[in-house]
Amino acid sequence: MPLRGLRRKSSQPYYRDLMCRVVWTKKLFLIDWYTLMSRRWHLSLRINVLRWFAIGAIVVVTLLALLALYALNVHLQRETSAQRSIDRLYGSELLFDELVSETHLLVAGRCDTACTLERTANLYRLSTKVDRIGGVISNQALPTLGLTLSKVNSRLNSVVNLVERGHIHTARYVYYNHLRPLFKVLRMRWARAITSEKRVLSRQTSSSAGFYDWMFWTLIFAGFLAISVIWFLGSFTVRRIEQHLKRVESAIRSIVDGKYMATLPLETVNTVGGIADAMNMLADQLQRMSLKTSSAIRLQICESQNIVAETSGLSERMTFCRDHLVSINASLGEIVETVERDFHLVEEFASGVLQAKALTESNSDVCNNTIDTIRAFEQPVEHIAGSIAHIVAASEHIDSIIGVIQEIARQTHMLGLNAAIEAARAGESGWGFAVVADEVRELAIKTRGATDDICLWVQKVHSQTVSASSYVAEFRSLIHGRIKDGQADSERVEMLSSAMADLFDGASGLSSTARSRLSLTSRINDDMRNVLECLNKTEEIIQCTRAKATAVMRSELKLCEYLAQFLDINYPNLLYPKSETVMLDTISEPGEEAVQSGN
Template identity: 25%
Template sequence: MSFRSLSIKHKLATAFALLTAVVLVVSGVAIRALASEHQSFSHYVNETAVRITMANDVLDAANARAISARNLVLVSAPADREIEKAAVTAAHKKVGESMTRLRTALASMTGVSEEERKMFATLDGVESRYGPVALDIVGLSLQGRRDEAVTKMNADCRPLLSALVKSANQLIELSVDVAKRDVARADAAAVANRNVMLAACVAAAALAAVLAWMITRAIVTPISRAMEVAQTVAAGDLRSTIDDSARDETGKLLAALKSMNDSLVNIVGSVRTSSDSIATGSAQIATGNADLSHRTEQQAASLQETAASMEQMNATVKANADTARQAIQLAGSASGAAEKGGQVVGQVVATMDDITASSRQIADIIGVIDGIAFQTNILALNAAVEAARAGEQGRGFAVVASEVRNLAQRSASAAKEIKELIGASVEKVEAGTRLVGDARTSMDDIVVQVKRVSDLISEIGAATIEQTTGIGQVSTAVSQLDQATQQNAALVEESAAAADSLKQQASKLASVVSVFKLAT
């Protein structure tokens, strides 16, 4: 069973139970951390610090005893000697008591290392040798044997005192190191405990936040969603998407809202569809009637214009009939003129043929003249040759022969030019003959076409007479159609008014239903 499917009561009970468990866990972690720190602090105060203090007491008492013994050797006044004797005795007693307390503490404490026990044994051994020596020095000083006391002090007391101080300092340093390690462990434990506490607090806060979020999401969110749905429905918006998958009280509330919203959607959708259909149909009817009215008016106007045009067309057709009759007459005249033109062109062709024959005869004559001039030139050349042979007697004949030769050359040149001109004329005459032949062919075609046009105009005249009769009948029908169109226009105006009223009613219904918004 998921958290979401639980009821609100069980959700709250589960959340508070989890928070209580988290508080208990955090409290247990805190108690354990405090107990660990208390144990570390108690071990330091009751054992490590006590050992350091006792070792310092031994060292202080030993130093005080050594100083008093030295002073006892150095002073000479009886009173001073008594004071120093009492000081030596008290210091020696304190050394013994301090050693006893330290020995007892080391024996009873559980956190003493083996190295500390060995160092204390060394210190105890040095003290067991140094104490009697110090007392011997005191006895020698009291007996007045000062020199022996000084010798014994330098020979025995000082090395043993140095060994005693060294052993005590080593024990103190070792205890201090142990204390530092204890402090470091305590600090590490404190840091670890702090981290554990922080982690526990963060976990508790995270769990509390998650639980708060889950409860808010499971309770407040559906209720807020239900309020939003109710507000949107009240505002006419039915497009809300409602998730009713939850199985608690909020899910049931949303399911009821969804059922209500779906019912409203169906009702409003049906009403809107009907109103839209009515509005669309009425709008189409109104638009169609308006268009029909407009087209009817246009048709009426067009029919009136058509009637007028038919009258004009009737007059025009009559005029065309008269024109067609005149055209038939003109076509007959044109046909006769074309035939005469064809005859004239035929005569021109015959004349051009005669000119061509004459030109060719002239060309032949020019050829004969050219031959005569050529022969005359040859004869003149021969005469000149003979005159040259005759000498002085033939000089006059040579002059005549030269002139004859010149005339022959000029005649040949003129004959040549005339021949060229006659040739060009012959070519032009032949070209003209061809053109005249083409013109004759065209005139023959024109005569044929004019006859065809005359026949067509005759047919047009007959058709025009028939059109005149048909146009009269069409004009009568157009007048009747104009009257029917006027009646239809009146009916269309009444239908348009009814459609416009239906459109207004449908628009009001659509406006009322448009308050509701549906999903597309």
């Protein structure tokens, strides 16, 4: 559907002042630029047009740059392909020269069979490369050169077959009459193809250089044109914005000076016109807000006076409570001191009971150790008594043995005496027997003397043993008596220890009770101190609140006075519009009372 035009539309605010006539004529947009830049056009619409034009210019320049890059890539690819074709032609020419030299050596040279086979293999390899060269040349659109190469390849295969069969002369004939002229023709055509490819490369290089210059200057012109148009539109829009902003500034200054009825007489209804309407509404709103503020200040002054009066009474009540709490705290301090003294006495009593308990326990241990020691002596004494009894029995047995020995010694003496008598009767023949009899008699005398000594010592031992046995019996009876006394002492000590334990338990309970009472009274004392501190802080806060309320009330009165001066209204009429009056000088300091009078 063709676009006939865009006219003023009252129902659509965005198009209400649009006077840009856009005409559809054969896919072209013709824009009336004078109407586009007219004063009756929207400032916001001008800014949008400037923005979209800048975006379009950036898009066009970007597309031109992409087109230039694409063309540059195409020309570079063509130039690279031409250079590669020339390089391939040069490489194939070198390969062809190698093929010619190998063929000449194979046909014209003289060598043995091994050399011939090696050259034949080289020819096969070269013929394969020539086939590849023919494919490349055919791809490069050189049909004449490719046809000549196919002929050379067929003749070369026939020469190789003749050489393999041993027909050297026939191979030479074919080489000199058919193959060699083809080599010359192929060389000339090769040189002609290389020359033509070089010409094509030079033409492409010259055309690409011209294209590069054209694209460079085109991009420069497009960028300059876009920058010029953007600068023109931007400068025009900025001038219009500055004019409207100067009008807005003058209106704001008039409002600051107190002229709330100031307006912005703009010709058009645009964004700045909306700002003007907003400024006019702001002036009316400021006037209404000032009146509402004055009424709120009146209410706040009354509230401040009430707060000052209430804080005065509350301060007196807090002082009375603080005095009573100070007296209660002093009484609690005396109670705490008394409880502390009782607690220390109970602690000392408990420590004394604990020491006595430890002493009784140590005495009980000493008694038990003594009894154990005495009982330990009892068994050795029993052993000693038994040993002494055994010694007495052994001494009696020794006495009987000594009697037997004495009887034997007496009989031996009598026997020696009889032998001496008999030897005396025998004369010289019994001389030896007389000597033996003398020795036996002397031995009997010594034995009698020894047995007498032993008997004396045994009697002494027996008497000492009997006395030791009596001593041991006395010691045993003494030990039994000591054991009975120790057991009685141990029982008394145990009774005393149990009594001390009961006393210590009672002292511990009394100490714990005193400790709990001391902690309770200390906690109560601390709580009372905290309450006093809280009361002091509360009193300070009340005093500070009272002072701040008084200061706020004074500030509100001053604010009301300034507001009356600002609105050019009488101060009492602003503060009390219904013929109410107040004595402003009667507002007291934080320590005094506020006085208010009305009507």
